[in-house]
Amino acid sequence: MAESTAPADAVPADANCRAAGEGHHHGYVPEAAAINNRLRRVEGQVRGLQRMVDDEAYCIDIITQISAAKAALDRVATLLLKDHLNHCVADAARSGNTEEMTAKVAEATDAVTRLLKS
Amino acid sequence: MAESTAPADAVPADANCRAAGEGHHHGYVPEAAAINNRLRRVEGQVRGLQRMVDDEAYCIDIITQISAAKAALDRVATLLLKDHLNHCVADAARSGNTEEMTAKVAEATDAVTRLLKS
């Protein structure tokens, strides 16, 4: 441990996507601006919902706009999932570390399960 | 417009919940402050998502927070639905105008269908 020269391959396998190893970027980083644009639009939708409530808009119309905001969040989530599979999971597969890849896949499908329940 | 005698009962039946007839309030109005508190929290969650993206948070953690925001929106939607059924639909039922009530129920279940698809 002491005097470790810490070669690249000493980086723990699970640092692949989780840790901010120098030069490492999550799959979505090149698309971060586009993703944040989408999230800002969702933020605008949620502020719009508050105005609808203030203006005593029709209940059903508010619920319809809630559906639209949820669908927009789902779109962001599936974009993040796609980037995650294309980068973090694919890197784990290529690394030959099956245990790590299986853990990453389990984590991704658990995230899908949570999305499906929301 | 001028000289209108516009008695209260001249308001078309479907104005029951949709139109802002004087003295009429949607079912959720007494709870508007509580609903907007929830929506402000959702707005905060969506801003938190943007910070997570800026900070290059782990993809899966962002997706998990998206699930939380969606669940919070579902909670607002079901509160609005409950108020709508307790007030607008119930008023329509009591009014004896079956056609109007059936239309309101169809509208509410269509809103549920949209929620289920989001």
Added chain:
Amino acid sequence: MAESTAPADAVPADANCRAAGEGHHHGYVPEAAAINNRLRRVEGQVRGLQRMVDDEAYCIDIITQISAAKAALDRVATLLLKDHLNHCVADAARSGNTEEMTAKVAEATDAVTRLLKS
């Protein structure tokens, strides 16, 4: 009306929709055949899924068919919800028993919450 030993208001309030009071039918009963036709089609879809697994069909194609079966179940659920609101909830509203109506509405929105989580 005269000499009746069983006045309408002797029926316990919650018998409105839940109990099988003589002559009482749930809202969906006139549509029971149509609903069971839909459910039989869903049953066929689920058997089809088993055949796909036996035939080693492509994973993604099976997931797509699962989505179709879930959507068909949602359609049955919203039909039942519509009938419930049109009959059981509306009857409760007309009966003037606000407590019962509120309980029925709470029950219906709780059922929607469970649907949204599935």
Added chain:
Amino acid sequence: MAESTAPADAVPADANCRAAGEGHHHGYVPEAAAINNRLRRVEGQVRGLQRMVDDEAYCIDIITQISAAKAALDRVATLLLKDHLNHCVADAARSGNTEEMTAKVAEATDAVTRLLKS
């Protein structure tokens, strides 16, 4: 086997998971029996729903059982997704065929999108 003019590596890359190349199995095949057990239970749930309708069960109770059947289908779908990512997508990643892997990932996230809408 002998004199085969079609060595394993002549199988087109996209046959990886889709085609039934000899010796190839989809990710879920070792779990096919467990998956079909789950699907048979869902089939039983859907037949149970039909009996509930025949017996004029309470609308809300039927909707609750529909939620249970949908959740069971979601569980099957996420199991298939997990196997798909662990096998088909991982194989594509390891093969070095980025185009194929990207296509498989897009297909998987599209399947998740359909599940989220159902």
